[in-house]
Amino acid sequence: MRRSRRLLVALALLAPTLLGSAPGGSGETISLAGSEPGARLDVTLTQVVDPATPTGPDGPTGPDGPTGPDDPDGPDVPDRLVATRFRLENTGTAVYRDSPAPATHLLDADGRRFTGLDLPTTAGPAFPSAVTLDPGAAAEGFVTFRIPAGAEPAAVQFALDTGLADDVGQWSLPLP
Structure with a gap:
């Protein structure tokens, strides 16, 4: 079982490269x-905060947590x-008009994929649910992921068109 999960992780991490997307490293800018x-867009992953602390009631035990009965890790596994x-x-x-959170995905070492959230944390301000950038304009913000407590983040992906564009950027984790 463990071997098949690792194979899935390898395939998930290689898929963007095989499909023509751009891999990235720490602080590397990828044009998408x-x-x-x-x-x-030129997209740069500049920081990873793990674990992050929520700034409001939507923390791991807030309205969107803990993990539910449909979670593969079970309802009692904290996140x-x-x-x-x-x-x-x-x-x-x-003009760029999109929502960065659903355009961003975190892959863990077991091959699971988590979609980003517009969840504020003490790490810094989250992107708003909709971002509009004129040509030449830039914005910075955080996208947050809710993952099982024991999950090992392996990569982060970003694509335009709410994550549906063919051009996908990928950054390996952890960042140095």
């Missing part, structure tokens, strides 16, 4: 295209928050 003409800070710069010719 969207599906609309002129949609292009934790991981906050990732991104810098987005519109290098295209079109």
Whole structure:
């Protein structure tokens, strides 16, 4: 069972490379295209805070937690928050209008994929649910992930078009 999970992790981490996306390292900027003409962002993963502390009632035991009965780890397994800070710069010719949280995914060492949340933490300000950037404009903010307490983050992915664009950036974790 453990071997098949590791194979899934390897495939999940290699898939963006095999499909033509850009891998990245710590602080590396990846240029990503969207599906609309002129949609292009330079995306940089600048910081990972693990664990992150919630600033409000939506922490691991708040309304969105703890893990529920549908969670593969079971209802009694506690979770934790991981906050990732991104810098987005519109290098295209079109206005960028999107939601960074659902466009961002965290992959763990067991091959599970977690979608980002607009959840504020003490790490810093979260991106708003909708970000608008004119060409040449930039924004920074955090995207937070709720993962099982024992999960080992392996990579973070980002794509335009609420995560549905073909061009996917990937950064390996942990960041040095």
